[in-house]
Amino acid sequence: xxxxxxxxxxxxxxxxxxxxxxxxxxxxxxxxxxxxxxxxxxxxxxxxxxxxxxxxxxxxxxxxxxxxxxxxxxxxxxxxxxxxxxxxxxxxxxxxxxxxxxxxxxxxxxxxxxxxxxxxxxxxxxxxxxxxxxxxxxxxxxxxxxxxxxxxxxxxxxxxxxxxxxxxxxxxxxxxxxxxxxxxxxxxxxxxxxxxxxxxxxxxxxxxxxxxxxxxxxxxxxxxxxxxxxxxxxxxxxxxxxxxxxxxxxxxxxxxxxxxxxxxxxxxxxxxxxxxxxxxxxxxxxxxxxxxxxxxxxxxxxxxxxxxxxxxxxxxxxxxxxxxxxxxxxxxxxxxxxxxxxxxxxxxxxxxxxxxxxxxxxxxxxxxxxxxxxxxxxxxxxxxxxxxxxxxxxxxxxxxxxxxxxxxxxxxxxxxxxxxxxxxxxxxxxxx
Numbered sequence: 001x002x003x004x005x006x007x008x009x010x011x012x013x014x015x016x017x018x019x020x021x022x023x024x025x026x027x028x029x030x031x032x033x034x035x036x037x038x039x040x041x042x043x044x045x046x047x048x049x050x051x052x053x054x055x056x057x058x059x060x061x062x063x064x065x066x067x068x069x070x071x072x073x074x075x076x077x078x079x080x081x082x083x084x085x086x087x088x089x090x091x092x093x094x095x096x097x098x099x100x101x102x103x104x105x106x107x108x109x110x111x112x113x114x115x116x117x118x119x120x121x122x123x124x125x126x127x128x129x130x131x132x133x134x135x136x137x138x139x140x141x142x143x144x145x146x147x148x149x150x151x152x153x154x155x156x157x158x159x160x161x162x163x164x165x166x167x168x169x170x171x172x173x174x175x176x177x178x179x180x181x182x183x184x185x186x187x188x189x190x191x192x193x194x195x196x197x198x199x200x201x202x203x204x205x206x207x208x209x210x211x212x213x214x215x216x217x218x219x220x221x222x223x224x225x226x227x228x229x230x231x232x233x234x235x236x237x238x239x240x241x242x243x244x245x246x247x248x249x250x251x252x253x254x255x256x257x258x259x260x261x262x263x264x265x266x267x268x269x270x271x272x273x274x275x276x277x278x279x280x281x282x283x284x285x286x287x288x289x290x291x292x293x294x295x296x297x298x299x300x301x302x303x304x305x306x307x308x309x310x311x312x313x314x315x316x317x318x319x320x321x322x323x324x325x326x327x328x329x330x331x332x333x334x335x336x337x338x339x340x341x342x343x344x345x346x347x348x349x350x351x352x353x354x355x356x357x358x359x360x361x362x363x364x365x366x367x368x369x370x371x372x373x374x375x376x377x378x379x380x381x382x383x384x385x386x387x388x389x390x391x392x393x394x395x396x397x398x399x400x401x402x403x404x405x406x407x408x409x410x411x412x413x414x415x416x417x418x419x420x421x422x423x424x425x426x427x428x429x430x431x432x
Contacts, residue, residue: 009284012146017196018137024192025130026153028088031185033162034169035095036269038178039116040251041170041262042102046109048256050373050381053248055109057369060116060123061362067124068362072355073214075129076348079200080136083129085193090122092186095179103176124358131354135342136199147338148284151331152277160273167266218352226404227293227340228353232360234297234399240364241392242304244372245385246326252381253310254319264316271320275327283335292414293406296336301396303329308389311382344413 013019043053074083094115101107138146169178222229254260254268289295302325309322345353376384399405408414 008145009148012138012142020192020196024189026157028185028189029157030162031182033158034166034178035182037163037166037262037266038175042175050248050252050376054369054373056112056116058366059113060120061365063117063120064124067121068355068359069215071125072128072352075132075351079198080129080133081193081196083125085190087122087126088186088190091119092183094119096183099176099179127358128351128355132351143342144288144339145284147335148280151335152280155273155276160270163266163269167263170262218356221349222356227408230402230405235361236363237395238304238392240368241388242307243365244368245307245388248372249381249385260316268319268323272323272327275324276331279328279331292336293409296333297400299329299333301393305389305393308386311386
């Protein structure tokens with residue numbers, strides 16, 4: 001009989017600061033799940049065409065691309081906890097402003113463009129800082145469980161509970177108040193971060209470099225690691241085919257082709273959360289696969305290719321089934337990826353490498369949002385979804401053929417981590 005103490009995914013929660021980080025993240029991600037549904041529904045209330053949500057997506061992601069490198073440098077220069085608090089403050093203020101405009105009935109599309117751009121700036125600081133702070137809190141032998149727990153919480157909150165609450169909130173208290181609820185969750189997250197122990201970054205004052213030199217140092221490390229740069233290149237291309245069609249066209253399909261409500265859209269997103277939650281628990285329990293890179297690529301390929309399935313749905317339950325498959329594949333891949341990053345990237349470079357991860361990954365995301373609406377208008381929503389999944393899946397498989405991409409499976413760098421009570425991070429000299 002399996003006991004609570006035998007559930008490996010829960011082990012990192014014994015660490016106070018990680019438990020605070022996890023708690024704050026969980027609350028804010030619940031708000032993000034509400035935000036995903038509320039944002040799409042608000043935009044389609046203002047303009048019921050895919051192009052409108054495409055432009056909102058561009059407005060959100062373009063500032064992320066512009067500020068990510070700065071976010072990475074800051075995450076390697078100052079207390080990463082403070083960077084996360086700054087991110088929560090920026091994003092909370094942006095969604096609260098949307099809520100005010102929505103409640104007063106004065107909201108227009110241009111308001112959405114401006115405020116989601118502010119939100120995107122906050123995201124640019126959150127991603128690198130959050131990815132870099134986890135190894136500061138958790139021992140190396142618990143990193144897979146910590147990443148599994150993160151990938152359990154993220155889909156549970158953003159894809160399962162959050163969207164379901166979002167659809168319910170819109171129906172009960174209205175769109176504006178749904179945005180207010182999201183804004184309040186960022187305040188809770190910031191309070192949890194304030195309760196954590198401060199961890200100033202130790203830096204040699206004589207070795208201070210310019211921002212540009214520090215960014216280039218991160219680039220050089222990424223270029224030296226085949227597993228890292230090849231996977232980043234694959235991601236930039238595959239997200240071009242996936243993110244726009246998924247974020248823009250799935251809400252359109254639910255609202256206009258299935259005839260569903262905001263609650264139905266919440267259920268579709270929630271189904272992906274169910275798949276992701278199950279995958280996270282299983283991964284934490286069984287550990288890192290021996291052929292981890294092979295599993296990573298096939299998992300991401302499954303998630304990206306599944307977007308084609310939305311071209312054939314005619315009922316909500318069918319869309320939920322497609323979302324479930326996507327949730328499983330994406331989560332397995334992200335757990336493996338996060339564990340590789342935390343074990344193989346030196347601590348003094350991790351903020352910058354995380355920012356490069358985000359930057360390269362989303363470099364073409366604004367383009368994906370920008371072209372999705374016009375392409376769907378020209379060739380049809382279903383045809384766009386079908387070919388997006390096919391081309392994205394093919395692109396993912398092609399990158400598996402690059403020599404050296406599977407070296408971490410055989411060179412011993414990912415051998416089982418030793419048991420320890422303190423976070424243990426490699427330094428740059430140890431991985432060169």
